[in-house]
Amino acid sequence: MTDEILINVTPQETRVAVIEEGVVQELHIERASSFGLVGNIYLGKVSRILPGMQSAFVDIGLERAAFLHVDDIWEQRQDTRPIEKILFDGQHVLVQVIKDMIGTKGARISTQISIAGRLLVFLPQEAYIGVSLRIENESEREVLREKVQKLVPPDEKGGYIIRTIAEGATDENFLSDIAYLKKIWADIQEKSLTASAPCLLYQDLNLSFRVLRDFDNDDVGRIRVDSRETYQKLQSFASSYIRNAEGKIERYSGERPLFDLYGVEEEIQRALARRVELKSGGYLIIDQTEALTTVDVNTGGFVGHRNFDDTIFKTNLEAAIVIARQLRLRNLGGIIIVDFIDMDNAEHREAVLNEFRKALSRDHTRMTLSEMTALGLVEMTRKRTRESLAHVLCETCPTCQGRGEIKTAQTVCYEILRDLLREARQFEAREYRILASQKVVDLFLDEESQSLAQLADFIGKPISLQVESVYSQEQYDVVLM
Secondary structure, eight states: OOEEEEEEEOSSEEEEEEEETTEEEEEEEEETTBOOOTTOEEEEEEEEEEGGGTEEEEEOSSSSOEEEEGGGOGGGGTOOSOHHHHOOTTOEEEEEEEEOOBTTBOOEEESSOOEEOSSEEEETTOOOEEEOTTOOOHHHHHHHHHHHHHHSOTTOOOEEEEOGGGTTOOHHHHHHHHHHHHHHHHHHHHHHHHOOSSEEEEOOOOHHHHIIIIIOOTTEEEEEESOHHHHHHHHHHHHHHOGGGGGGEEEOOOSSOHHHHTTHHHHHHHHTOSEEEOTTSOEEEEEEOSSEEEEEEEOTTOOOSSOHHHHHHHHHHHHHHHHHHHHHHHTOOEEEEEEOOOOOOHHHHHHHHHHHHHHHTTOOSOEEEOOOOTTSEEEEEEOOOSOOHHHHHOOOOTTTTTSSOOOOHHHHHHHHHHHHHHHHHHOOOSOEEEEEOHHHHHHHHTTTHHHHHHHHHHHTSOEEEEEOTTSOTTOEEEEEO
8 A cells, every 4th residue: 555645735734644554644734823943044143151051042033042052063073162162142153943942942953054955965064975874775875875976076065964765866866956955055155144143044845845855755656735726836846856756746626625535634633632542442641741751551441362461462562553653643752751561571572662663663753762671661762853743733721731630629619718717817808709610619609618607707707709700610819898
């Protein structure tokens, strides 16, 4: 079964679904109001240097200053001086965003510039030809390296990294990519000479064009797009830079929405849920926090047919495949802890870990994976460059503030009673009025009516109740009348 890429376009946002073996594996969303910044190149201005952290904040024209660590300064490779000896306040620097703004953190930037093309990544400051680590065949790596070296004049500045998709590319393909990348770099240099910092010098391709550049490969049978305008632009782009993709691009004009046709809308809803059901009857619990993401595997209703060890083993094997897919689908990055169900059998542990590695191998994002501990924990990291799916589509719950739970009505009642007593001791009033949610007021009129009456008798002042429909269960006010 050939893979497919679906592109759904509206004036407000572009959504891309990558379908592999008939199943949605990746979702990418880009909104007109908030384009991703990764890959953008700016002329920035150093606003603050932090010697203690060996870092600097650089103004690149965004609402928050970008973060530059000494390890991300290209010159630091040849210059081992501390950051305060390399940069100074007010200095203009050419920087590239390597990680989007996430939560309250500003974008992370680097002074090492890289410009991605179809087959190559151009490194203006380097002088070597590298090959993607995903091309594992050593002889193939050497053939590609020699091919590109012959095409690049020896006196020409800049290096290249050969991308995975370059396997089988012709000299003509490489020369076209080199010319494209050189033109972009020349434009950036020209703009930087007259621009005043902070200033955007280069913006990466939008999501629709990145699909052709980054996602299209020999496994992709067709690329379906539901917008006539975007279809025409993609055809034009492909005819200039990616000739072998032209025949794959199809315009979808059916009555039924494209994402509905492939069940993508349902997948998006499932990808936002905390619980993921397994076909065996087990389930996963995925919790995403600012520090890390945890994935807990549970047997649930799966009891197996032989013994308990066999049940655990089969659940963990299925979970390994599903977790790998969920990481891609939800675009989860950073530190990830997977808590597989404990297995006493060492062979079972090794088999589950191997299955997990195999399932992760189709993921294009860089990651590291540790060995499984005796408790069944697997630590891993997955490079985080853009916001996760949940962070793009959702916001923190105003009721629970992201805790995932709220105080009970009874707890809130007791807080109010303590506040009333505190107010009565500090201020003299004719009457006290409680403004609270319906559920809290109902509790005061029923189970906690005696507690409220006792307090009113103790302070010697009447206490009235008023429902505020807009208040959450935890919100309340005590008003002095």
